[in-house]
Amino acid sequence: NKVYVVPMKMTGLQRDFNIVKQKGGEGKKKNKLSTQKSKYEYSMTCRFVGSNEDSGTISCKIDSPILVPFFRLNPEEMRRLSRTDKAKCNEVVSQGGSRAIAQLKALAPTHLKFLHSKEEFFADRTPFDITSEKPIMIIIQR
Numbered sequence: 001n002k003v004y005v006v007p008m009k010m011t012g013l014q015r016d017f018n019i020v021k022q023k024g025g026e027g028k029k030k031n032k033l034s035t036q037k038s039k040y041e042y043s044m045t046c047r048f049v050g051s052n053e054d055s056g057t058i059s060c061k062i063d064s065p066i067l068v069p070f071f072r073l074n075p076e077e078m079r080r081l082s083r084t085d086k087a088k089c090n091e092v093v094s095q096g097g098s099r100a101i102a103q104l105k106a107l108a109p110t111h112l113k114f115l116h117s118k119e120e121f122f123a124d125r126t127p128f129d130i131t132s133e134k135p136i137m138i139i140i141q142r
Helices: 064-071 075-084 086-104
Strands: 004-021 040-050 057-062 108-114 137-141
Touching: 004 057, 004 075, 004 086, 040 064, 040 075, 057 064, 064 075, 064 086, 064 137, 075 086
Parallel strands: 057 137
Antiparallel strands: 004 040, 004 108, 040 057, 108 137
């Protein structure tokens, strides 16, 4: 669970955005915008590059608490809005996504750690392909 701090920025297009049920039980994390525990979280995956853009890219998942301020709604509220007012929800997602991507495309110190344990990473005796679309690190602070 070592945390690495490296200068990174998003490159290319966003790969994946969704609201998913949290793994590991109900109400695992508290949202910054809410005092109640959350059953859902934002899930976003993007490719990142370091300060030397020629060194290659890596696919990373962005931790949900980083994304909440951009959307100004916690994941439960966003799910409710999508059921009651689809047009408004699409507008909120579009605006929040634009704000998030604008910040992620700027080179900044980024705190990240491996998404998988060493055992999971080397489970089939071959390491993950870091150039693949599957995220291998999670961004926990920016």
